[in-house]
Amino acid sequence: MDSAPPPTPSPPSRTTRAAVLLALPSLLLIVLVSAEWQPLLTLDDDIARTTHRWAVAHRDLTHVARVLTDWVWDPWTMRVLCTAVVLWLAVRRARWLALWLAATCLVGTLLQQALKAAVGRERPVWPDPVDSAHYAAFPSGHALTATVVCGLLLWLLRRYGVGAALWRTAVAVAVVSVVGVGLTRVWLGVHWASDVVAGWLLGALIVTVAIALFDRYAPAVELRATDGRAARSRR
Numbered sequence: 001m002d003s004a005p006p007p008t009p010s011p012p013s014r015t016t017r018a019a020v021l022l023a024l025p026s027l028l029l030i031v032l033v034s035a036e037w038q039p040l041l042t043l044d045d046d047i048a049r050t051t052h053r054w055a056v057a058h059r060d061l062t063h064v065a066r067v068l069t070d071w072v073w074d075p076w077t078m079r080v081l082c083t084a085v086v087l088w089l090a091v092r093r094a095r096w097l098a099l100w101l102a103a104t105c106l107v108g109t110l111l112q113q114a115l116k117a118a119v120g121r122e123r124p125v126w127p128d129p130v131d132s133a134h135y136a137a138f139p140s141g142h143a144l145t146a147t148v149v150c151g152l153l154l155w156l157l158r159r160y161g162v163g164a165a166l167w168r169t170a171v172a173v174a175v176v177s178v179v180g181v182g183l184t185r186v187w188l189g190v191h192w193a194s195d196v197v198a199g200w201l202l203g204a205l206i207v208t209v210a211i212a213l214f215d216r217y218a219p220a221v222e223l224r225a226t227d228g229r230a231a232r233s234r235r
Contacts, residue, residue, distance in 0.1 A: 147203025
């Protein structure tokens with residue numbers, strides 16, 4: 001009797017392929033910045049000088065940018081929003097989903113801080129600064145945190161099947177927030193452009209990997225939790 005053929009490995013999911021595509025440019029950018037690749041540094045410097053000149057010349061726009069980056073799109077604002085959603089999920093007894101959301105945001109913060117310490121890139125320095133920031137520049141914590149939080153919340157909205165109007169509004173707000181916070185960091189002269197691009201790429205990578213892991217492991221975890229609750233209810 002012929003033995004059954006070995007099972008065919010399932011093809012990688014779209015999220016897995018997306019994670020690979022995001023990981024490659026993220027890693028490349030980390031290497032180029034760490035190696036101080038001159039063409040990239042020159043491009044960063046040209047962009048920074050141009051935007052700083054605009055920021056000094058247009059004080060009203062600069063004031064708006066400071067309000068948006070320091071209050072509306074600040075990483076702590078994003079973390080408070082994420083915490084509120086985590087508590088809402090916990091109240092709805094979606095505890096594994098709440099834990100996944102909190103853990104992903106924590107991983108984003110730890111990765112950001114670890115890279116800042118490892119790369120140790122200096123921020124732009126100006127004789128007439130319009131804003132100030134501390135610690136290392138690469139990657140942009142504002143851009144990374146906004147990308148992670150907005151990406152996760154969009155995925156949650158899609159998972160809960162919100163209406164079309166709410167979905168379109170949420171996507172618009174998320175895009176404006178993620179792009180806007182990155183642009184304000186460069187406009188205010190506290191980040192190089194490649195810091196912001198790295199924040200966007202790494203944030204998207206974290207979200208994609210988190211979704212892939214959730215899709216792979218959460219159904220089994222949730223099934224065990226459901227079975228456990230059912231067994232306790234029969235006692």
